[in-house]
Amino acid sequence: MKIEKNDINLYDTLMSGQAFRITLESDKSFTCILSDRVVNIKEDGNYLIVNSNKMDDLEMVIKYYLDYGRDYKVLNDELMKNELFKDKISLCNGYKVLKQDKFEMLISYIISQNNNVKRISGAISKISERYGEKVLFGGKEYYLFPKMSEFIKLSLDDLKEFNLGFRDKYVYDAICVLKENPFYLEEVDMVDTEDAIKKLMEIKGIGLKVASCILMFGYARFDTFPIDTWVKKYVKSNLNIDNVKNIKDYMKNNFGLNSGLAIQYLYHINRNLK
Numbered sequence: 439m440k441i442e443k444n445d446i447n448l449y450d451t452l453m454s455g456q457a458f459r460i461t462l463e464s465d466k467s468f469t470c471i472l473s474d475r476v477v478n479i480k481e482d483g484n485y486l487i488v489n490s491n492k493m494d495d496l497e498m499v500i501k502y503y504l505d506y507g508r509d510y511k512v513l514n515d516e517l518m519k520n521e522l523f524k525d526k527i528s529l530c531n532g533y534k535v536l537k538q539d540k541f542e543m544l545i546s547y548i549i550s551q552n553n554n555v556k557r558i559s560g561a562i563s564k565i566s567e568r569y570g571e572k573v574l575f576g577g578k579e580y581y582l583f584p585k586m587s588e589f590i591k592l593s594l595d596d597l598k599e600f601n602l603g604f605r606d607k608y609v610y611d612a613i614c615v616l617k618e619n620p621f622y623l624e625e626v627d628m629v630d631t632e633d634a635i636k637k638l639m640e641i642k643g644i645g646l647k648v649a650s651c652i653l654m655f656g657y658a659r660f661d662t663f664p665i666d667t668w669v670k671k672y673v674k675s676n677l678n679i680d681n682v683k684n685i686k687d688y689m690k691n692n693f694g695l696n697s698g699l700a701i702q703y704l705y706h707i708n709r710n711l712k
Contacts, residue, residue, distance in 0.1 A: 440485045441497055444506050447532025448481050451504070454706060456536045456655055458546055458559045459566075469575075471566075471582065472503060473539035476575040491575040505534045505658070513696055520692055522676055523703065529710045530703045536655060540623045542583045543656030547648045548608050548641075564600050590617045608643025615641055626653075631662050654698045663689060663701040672704055 452460050452468045459471040467480035467487075475492035477500065490496050501507070510533075518527040545565075550558050566581035569588055573580045590613045597606040616622055626634045631653060638649040647666065653659040665682050674680040679688055689697040 439488045439493070439496055440482075441488055441500055443481065443484050443486055444504075445510075445532055446486075446504055446534055448479060448486070450533045450706065451536065452479075454533070454702075454709075455555060456702075457538060458555065458562050469580075470503075471580055472499065473542060473583065475499070475582075476573050476580045478576065489576075491573050502537055505537050508534075510534060513699060517693070517696070517700060517703065520700075522673075522700070523707075526707050526711075527703075529707050533703065533706050535658070535660070535699060535702060537658050538655050539583070540627075540652075540656040541586045541589075543652050544612060544623065544638075545583075545589070545609060547651045547655075548612060548643055549602060549605050550651070551605060551608075551643065551648060553605075561600050561602060568599075586616060586620075586623075589613065605643065608641070611642040612644075627657055631659050634659070635662060650698070654702075660698040661690075661695045663698040665701075668708065669701060669704060672708060 448468060449462075452470065453462060457470065461469045463469060463478070465480065467478050469476065469478045475490050475496075477488060477490040477496070479500070480487045486500070488496060488500055514527050514530060517523045517530075523530075546558065546562055549561050562583065563581070566583050569584040569592070570581040571585075573582060592610075592613060594606060594610045597609055600606070602609060619625070622637075626637050629637065634653055634657070635646065635649045638644050638652055639646070644652075647664040650662040650664045653662050665685055670680060670682065670685065673685050673688070677688065679685055689700060693700040
């Protein structure tokens with residue numbers, strides 16, 4: 439299937455660390471494991487060539503996943519007015535924020551705490567191989583992330599086989615919350631971002647940073663953002679602001695509902711300047 443490229447930079451977007459199960463293939467295409475299918479995406483001039491084990495609604499699924507509905511040019515024009523971006527916004531052309539499955543983001547970012555990408559990806563893959571649906575695509579076997587209805591049947595002992603360390607108790611607390619209230623994730627989506635953060639933090643082990651990541655990548659909420667050591671260092675070197683509260687105030691006052699996108703751009707700029 440051919441889909442108009444829509445100015446996306448596929449490599450910058452898919453290899454940015456937003457998703458934990460994307461493979462760059464030898465032909466420079468990308469294999470992505472989504473919530474209900476496996477897709478392969480490749481740039482071809484002004485188009486994306488997309489294949490999947492499940493072709494139903496594929497164009498709609500890809501456009502949603504790659505956030506085609508948001509006008510990034512308008513956002514970039516606004517961001518470039520700020521001194522953090524005015525000379526570097528071109529580095530972000532084509533970069534987009536992926537829209538991913540809420541449940542998978544909840545579990546994935548709980549697992550991500552004090553962890554590295556390789557171990558996170560490995561744990562998610564093992565969980566999927568054990569409890570997810572097997573999919574055959576392109577002559578290979580893939581495993582979708584488990585459906586919530588199946589995952590919440592797991593016990594704490596079941597989780598221990600994945601070597602999650604202290605995180606298994608947090609994942610199990612999420613299971614208990616979802617088992618008690620199957621509409622929990624939908625309820626998070628029904629409130630404003632401040633209340634959504636509070637609701638997510640009811641789950642043991644979810645702090646502000648993890649809640650912000652879940653909301654950005656699972657709910658497309660751009661008005662929340664994690665502040666980590668690198669962000670503090672970058673903002674201090676450019677603006678001489680080093681207090682976390684002051685950084686948050688600056689981001690909110692200058693970028694408002696797009697503060698999270700601004701943070702993602704800062705990460706991306708840093709990777710490009712290294």
